[in-house]
Amino acid sequence: MIEQYLLHLFIIACVYAILAMSLNLAVGFTGLLNLGHVAFYAIGAYTSALLAVGLGVPFWGGMLAGGCMAALFGYLLSFPTVRLKGDYLVLGTLGFTIIVEAVLKNWASLTRGPLGIAGIPKPRLLGLSLSPLPAYALLALAAALLTYWLLSLVVASPFGRTLKAIRDDEVAAGALGKDTFRAKAKALALSAFLAGVAGALYAHYITFIDPSSFSITETILIFSMVLVGGTASLLGSVAGAALLVLLPEPLRFLPIPSDIVGGMRQAIYALLLVLVILKRPQGLLGEDTLRDAWARARRRRKGA
Amino acid sequence: MDILPQLIMNGLIAGSVYALMAAGFSLMYGLQRFMNVAHGATYLVGAFAAYACARLAGMPLALSFAIAVLVATGLGVAINQLVYVPLQRQKEKDRALLLASFGVFLLVEAIILMVFGADVKSFGLPVRKGMDVLGAVVTPVQLVIILAAPLVFLGLWLFLYRTRTGTALRAAADNEAIARTMGVNVRAMTTLTTALGSALAGVAGILVALEQNLEHSMGLPAVLKGLTAAIIGGIGNVPAAILGGYLLGLAENLGIWYLPSGYKDAIAFVILILFLLVRPQGFFGTRRREEAGG
Numbered sequence: 370m371i372e373q374y375l376l377h378l379f380i381i382a383c384v385y386a387i388l389a390m391s392l393n394l395a396v397g398f399t400g401l402l403n404l405g406h407v408a409f410y411a412i413g414a415y416t417s418a419l420l421a422v423g424l425g426v427p428f429w430g431g432m433l434a435g436g437c438m439a440a441l442f443g444y445l446l447s448f449p450t451v452r453l454k455g456d457y458l459v460l461g462t463l464g465f466t467i468i469v470e471a472v473l474k475n476w477a478s479l480t481r482g483p484l485g486i487a488g489i490p491k492p493r494l495l496g497l498s499l500s501p502l503p504a505y506a507l508l509a510l511a512a513a514l515l516t517y518w519l520l521s522l523v524v525a526s527p528f529g530r531t532l533k534a535i536r537d538d539e540v541a542a543g544a545l546g547k548d549t550f551r552a553k554a555k556a557l558a559l560s561a562f563l564a565g566v567a568g569a570l571y572a573h574y575i576t577f578i579d580p581s582s583f584s585i586t587e588t589i590l591i592f593s594m595v596l597v598g599g600t601a602s603l604l605g606s607v608a609g610a611a612l613l614v615l616l617p618e619p620l621r622f623l624p625i626p627s628d629i630v631g632g633m634r635q636a637i638y639a640l641l642l643v644l645v646i647l648k649r650p651q652g653l654l655g656e657d658t659l660r661d662a663w664a665r666a667r668r669r670r671k672g673a
Numbered sequence: 674m675d676i677l678p679q680l681i682m683n684g685l686i687a688g689s690v691y692a693l694m695a696a697g698f699s700l701m702y703g704l705q706r707f708m709n710v711a712h713g714a715t716y717l718v719g720a721f722a723a724y725a726c727a728r729l730a731g732m733p734l735a736l737s738f739a740i741a742v743l744v745a746t747g748l749g750v751a752i753n754q755l756v757y758v759p760l761q762r763q764k765e766k767d768r769a770l771l772l773a774s775f776g777v778f779l780l781v782e783a784i785i786l787m788v789f790g791a792d793v794k795s796f797g798l799p800v801r802k803g804m805d806v807l808g809a810v811v812t813p814v815q816l817v818i819i820l821a822a823p824l825v826f827l828g829l830w831l832f833l834y835r836t837r838t839g840t841a842l843r844a845a846a847d848n849e850a851i852a853r854t855m856g857v858n859v860r861a862m863t864t865l866t867t868a869l870g871s872a873l874a875g876v877a878g879i880l881v882a883l884e885q886n887l888e889h890s891m892g893l894p895a896v897l898k899g900l901t902a903a904i905i906g907g908i909g910n911v912p913a914a915i916l917g918g919y920l921l922g923l924a925e926n927l928g929i930w931y932l933p934s935g936y937k938d939a940i941a942f943v944i945l946i947l948f949l950l951v952r953p954q955g956f957f958g959t960r961r962r963e964e965a966g967g
Contacts, residue, residue: 402768449950455767456708460900461949464942467897471939585893589775596772632786632889639779643756646773650763 376502382614383509384571387516389594389606391563396592397600398524399556400536402455404588405446405462406564408469409439411583413565414572415473415480418489421573428492428499432569436562443561447554466585473580485579489572505574512570513607516563520603523559532556533601586635593642599652608654613638678808680926686815686884688922689822692915693877694899695906696829697870699914702903703846704863707767710774711752712874713896714781719745719875720882720891721785724794742875749871750864752777778892786889794887818880825876826915829869833911842866846909874899894938901945907955917955 388410395401416438417431426434450461473480480486491500492508499505523529534542535549543549572578590613598609617634625633645652694716701709722744726737756773763769803810811819833839844852845862853859877895885891898921906917921941928940948955 402771449946453949453953456771457949457953459771460708460904461946463897464901464945467942468939471936475933475935586779589779592772593776626790628791629787631791632783634783635779636783636787639776639783642776643773643780646769646776647756647759650765650769 373502376506378614378618379506380502380509380574382611383506383513384567384574385591385594385610385614386513386607387567387570388564388591389598389610390513390516390520390603391560391567392591393595393598393600393603393606394520394523394532394563395557395560396595397602397606398529398536399532399553400539401451401553401557402459403462403557403560404459404585404592405465405469406560406591407583407585407588408466409443409561409564410568410571410587410591411469411473411580412442412561413439413568414578414583415486415568416565417569418486418572418578419479421490422486422488428490428569428573431573432566435569436565439565439568440558440562444554444558446561447557451550451553451557463585463588466588470580470583470585473583480580483580485577486572487577489576489578491576492573509570509574512566516566517603517607520563524603528552528555589642590638593638596652597641597645599655602652602654605652605654609652612653613641616641675808676930679810680930681923682806682809682811682815682819684923684926685919686811686818686922687925688919689818690877690881690895690918691898691902691921692918693822693825693873693880694895695902695914695918696826696911697873697877698899698903699906699908699911700846700866700873701870703843703909703911704849704859704866705753705757705770707770707774708900709757709870710771710896711749711777711781712774712870712899713892714752714778715745715749715871716874716878716881716895717782717785717889717892718748719878720887721789721878722875723879723882724796724887725789728794728796738879741879742872745875745878746868746872748781749867749874753864753867778896782889782892789887789889791889796883796887798883812884814884818884821876821880825873829873829911832869838865898941901941904945904953904955905948907957910955910957913955913957916957920956 388406392403392406395403395406413432413435415435417428417435420426420431420434421428446462446465450458450465453461474482476482477484491498491505493499494508497504499508524532531542531547531552534545534547535552539549571582575582594609594613595606596609597612598605598607617637620630620633623630649655694712698709698712701712719741723737723741726732726740727734730737732740752774756777757770760766760769760773798814801813803812804816805811806816833843841852841857842862842865844855845857845859846866849859852862877899881891881895899918902918902921903914904917905920906913906915908914921944924944925937925940929937932940
């Protein structure tokens with residue numbers, strides 16, 4: 370029983386780790402404050418679920434299709450939004466989330482509206498079912514590790530350096546001949562692809578999805594994971610995801626009504642978000658912490 | 674019966690609330706220079722404080738409203754002092770301020786949820802028959818909303834354009850450095866605009882509470898509509914933001930003539946994205962390069 374519960378938490382943490390890492394590519398490495406990430410997650414989940422339930426497409430095909438569909442939307446979203454800066458980008462991407470949510474709720478002939486999609490099949494691999502929890506946990510772990518590996522390659526590549534240059538000084542990056550618009554569009558598409566994969570992973574695990582799983586609050590939760598962990602730090606995003614998934618769990622065992630638990634859960638991560646921004650803006654494992662620590666150590670040595 | 678007058682009337686009712694929110698946003702944006710999402714928290718607290726005073730504590734309506742506006746104002750000022758003022762010193766303060774305001778909003782929403790629970794509440798004013806106004810059916814409460822908003826705006830205008838403090842406030846919003854050299858206390862002005870903006874949000878919250886059901890989740894849509902209205906009008910310009918609020922209310926309600934009503938909320942954001950693309954400075958605004966897209 371307890372193992373089942375821990376494995377469940379592990380799987381959920383893996384899904385969020387993928388979401389946080391991929392969001393970090395846009396937010397931390399490229400400097401795009403994207404509040405539309407949860408929409409990509411939803412698009413991936415719905416694409417994969419509908420393909421599986423409606424057409425019997427196996428999980429692997431659905432996951433790939435979900436990722437590609439999300440990437441397509443990410444690429445399309447980049448046209449109206451990546452020219453925007455700061456607050457305007459935040460609002461534009463937030464608007465995208467709300468439009469996608471409205472479509473999921475209202476296009477009932479496709480998405481079944483607020484009723485959601487039930488009976489999403491669990492994946493199979495080489496004829497074996499991946500429905501036992503340990504098998505699914507391995508699948509989720511493999512997906513999270515692959516995401517980590519892929520994104521660390523990307524951010525260390527010349528393309529990754531272009532993204533960081535755009536983040537630090539877009540005009541200068543443009544002056545050096547980088548096509549900043551295309552680089553940002555590609556970053557957003559890749560970020561969206563991974564969120565779509567996470568969506569498929571979630572949908573085929575829970576086996577039921579409805580629009581309420583992909584609300585704006587969820588966007589802020591993923592954003593908090595990135596911020597608490599540290600922007601531009603992939604390991605930070607993993608740590609942030611694990612922390613924010615696990616931190617409110619003890620509430621489950623307290624004898625309090627469920628809407629209070631929901632409120633406390635939200636209060637905990639909102640408070641954590643505000644405190645981190647106020648007291649440790651670079652996050653727990655932010656990129657410049659080592660440098661800061663180094664500078665502090667040097668100052669101390671000089672002082673001594 | 675022709676449906677057009679009714680849709681326009683509904684647009685004016687929704688628009689009154691959006692305009693109140695947008696006016697508050699615009700006022701605060703002038704001095705704080707970021708989109709204060711926690712504006713929705715003051716709105717939410719205004720609505721629930723009025724409900725708690727009038728329905729749970731049994732106070733008279735007028736007293737409840739006064740207390741609710743005061744509580745909303747106090748909350749707005751407290752958030753500014755505790756969170757935004759310390760953040761002004763940070764390196765990446767734009768991002769920090771925006772995200773912190775999101776965090777504060779979610780925290781307040783969570784507290785409201787814990788205190789009042791998730792069930793839908795109603796002010797439970799006696800239901801009166803609607804009257805016929807210019808071919809549309811309007812309830813007395815709706816009439817109060819339609820008339821109260823312009824009165825508030827008149828008061829705001831008199832303050833901003835007919836008093837010394839109002840002039841100082843506009844000067845500080847227009848050019849902080851020059852205002853400071855002319856002896857304007859910019860810090861005090863920031864506190865004052867926060868108080869004013871929060872009071873406006875509190876009023877909006879109360880008006881909505883009178884007419885509709887109260888839910889803890891009603892804050893975010895209100896913030897987003899208010900922001901959208903402010904941008905449609907031209908953020909940082911209070912009268913333009915007010916007009917933006919009415920325009921948004923009308924656009925939404927006329928839009929559901931063609932679209933299923935479930936898409937009502939999405940209409941605002943389609944308009945928003947169009948504006949961000951084509952006219953980020955809004956209908957009446959002038960373009961500032963550093964704020965709009967490059």
